[in-house]
Amino acid sequence: MKRIAEILQAEPSLIEMTVRGWVRSFRNDRFIALNDGSTINNLQCVIEPENHAQDILQSINVAAAVEVKGHLVESQGSGQRVELQTSMVKILATADPEDVKKTVLSPKRHKLDTLREQAHLRVRTNTFGAVMRVRAALSFAVHKYFQEQGFYQAHTPILTGSDAEGAGEMFRVSTLDPKNPPLTEEGKVDYSKDFFEKEANLTVSGQLEAETYAMGLGQVYTFGPTFRAENSNTSRHLAEFWMIEPEVAFNDLAANMDLAEDFMKYVIDYAMKNCADDIEFLEQRLENEDKQKHAAERSPMPLRDKLKFVLKNNFKRVSYTEAIDILRNSKPNKKKKFKYPVDQWGADLQSEHERYLVEKHFECPVILFDYPATIKAFYMRLNEADDEGRKTVRAMDILFPGIGEIVGGSQREERYDVLKQKMHDMNIPEEELWWYLEMRKFGSVVHSGFGLGFERLVMFVTGMTNIRDVIPYPRTPGNAEF
């Protein structure tokens, strides 16, 4: 059976076809707008009310499911090229209009908050149907890109016995009695009696394990859920989110930047080509949403312009040290318009600084690199100190318009002695990451990788401004419903 996305591309024909879907609207006892989830567009099914029993007509309600038979004709009305001249309507499943009225299925504009509370139904709305189709297209594009480039997906573990990675607060996973856990003689919880015979947590990143696989398979990537137990109730944070982490043997930082830029352009281009209707709809939605906002909070440009802005520009590569100079001498800094004034070399950059660089100064996506060692993770490759004795690491962040940092990566420290010293200095326990260190003994080549929070990418491409609206069932502090 053909789905509606395909039917809407077909030519008028006298051949009878059967279509199944859900009713989005039913006007004048004559026009059924039918949707089956394959596209944002509905198939208009035109019926002659006098040919159908009254109980059938009365059951063609919003959210009910029907099967229709008919043949495709050129549409008489505007808004669609073809429509279904419908000879038969069969009710597959009803929906009580009184019940529907209480839900987000009712045909009116609903607040995003309300939609979140009915996350089991919201995918049946135009906005969430479009977002989730774009999400799925981006997800496939990720796999397709890496496949074409000769990468292997490595399914790194979700449960980890190490809490040493330092990327954020972790969730503890246990099967011990939650109220009266067994204790050791010293009075601590005795994790040797737990399921894994040690304390276990949910992973914050698959990178360290992915590195071990890059040393075997050469080019690998992860694409799986990661977790942060941080009490951040913001529109940009989730406790559970999906992350993409490629890792490549023999790549230095410059090759890592090349890979990241090529990858980002590929997946965005894929979505634009394969989800044109959905993205057009989402652009309109964003424009409507922006009308309610203060000028300063609006998107810097229309959705598709923003996506094209990334595709058509080379990403400008700028060292952290240069960026600090630019920011220090920038108008908003001198006029004290930044919330966080830029003064000292060594400080971390804020979103306002990143956006200034992208949107005002360079007017293109920016890759910042060679960050101060003190503000970055232990596993990043240490550079030689500069003339002023300042220590940097081969880190890179990609900055995008409207969003700031979207990708973070680095060349990894491949030298056994240097890594051992850094782990010691930064209090990373060797007994937990012995394997990560040991790997540096056996043909430990230069290698690099990066991480992309998948939901950030989906936000960027869909124009949704709250991260809870780009994942089916968001997990945030106080929320694990569904």
Next chain:
Amino acid sequence: MKRIAEILQAEPSLIEMTVRGWVRSFRNDRFIALNDGSTINNLQCVIEPENHAQDILQSINVAAAVEVKGHLVESQGSGQRVELQTSMVKILATADPEDVKKTVLSPKRHKLDTLREQAHLRVRTNTFGAVMRVRAALSFAVHKYFQEQGFYQAHTPILTGSDAEGAGEMFRVSTLDPKNPPLTEEGKVDYSKDFFEKEANLTVSGQLEAETYAMGLGQVYTFGPTFRAENSNTSRHLAEFWMIEPEVAFNDLAANMDLAEDFMKYVIDYAMKNCADDIEFLEQRLENEDKQKHAAERSPMPLRDKLKFVLKNNFKRVSYTEAIDILRNSKPNKKKKFKYPVDQWGADLQSEHERYLVEKHFECPVILFDYPATIKAFYMRLNEADDEGRKTVRAMDILFPGIGEIVGGSQREERYDVLKQKMHDMNIPEEELWWYLEMRKFGSVVHSGFGLGFERLVMFVTGMTNIRDVIPYPRTPGNAEF
């Protein structure tokens, strides 16, 4: 830079090329077997020892990384079509032979147990390189198949506030003080003070959430990690494994079987075509392993024959009731050869029964369907009782040679009242799954889906007999290392 998989397919040429990889062996100061993870096959790099400094020659050790330059010539030796006439060798990273000797990188046969203990290194061996490449190919094939069929991946949640699904024991996820959790007035752990303000667990299945997405997008699938906190220390169970769960609106059980059969054949065929060298190697490995085993424990047929057996046969569809009759009257049952004799209608089938049906009776893959309602989950579609008043549900299991059940699925109960009653009868708390039930009010159409444990598929295609050997870092009772 070309990778070795590609170079081995190339024609001899005078053009100089550069290759990087790890040394697998170095014979007679002349032949370097170089591997970069892109293929199981090594590139033979032939050097003239007199052209290279002694310290270079001494550093070309197993597991060291080198860059070589040279041009491709027809191979003089047997075993490869082309080899690299090498003019330059650069040591990129060393490996101390004394250290290598202590690891599974040393060039001899290692026990699978030992390899598991060095899971950070085992991917650099022939067997695990092959297994993990096949795993990655199967993973991509899953996405490719569903993409081509118009499915959308739905990223269902890993953390769930519901523990009602009944598919198995769950892991608790918490950020409460593990030793002194806050208590309610009744003296219970006060989960309202936990991160999610309720008790949270790791998911055992994304099916219920996937069903909600099928009602919006029509055809969806999940592919993500799932968890079982069961103390099963067997070669077939993991605490953390990846699951694939398609869910399709309007599909009845027969359509579900069609989908599952088509899908299984597609992904196996994809692996055979895209991993021919790896699978050939793994077939040989299995043959060697089987030589150590008693006849009864050996694989029923060589690896590739077994895969072709699945591809070329139609899956035989047999009702549970028929299967019980066949088993009851079978020779091994009459001769009491089954460990679990088959007697009563209503009993669950064991692996020995499933394998008898596939390997002896039908000699083809089998789909059993319409199981007794009492041994299956609450969400399965209830059939009309049969003439003898026996109640069955529209469940199906796919049985494969050597392994038994590999896929389990069902048509789902779409009727609100019937589902509500079943939830009540089977003690499924409505307050946790209100959304699952409520979905049945709004155009609740016939729909079906199935689940495939991804590691079971990888075992089947690679011939590995312990599930710990088909995932990078296995999680089992007492083991969350790495």
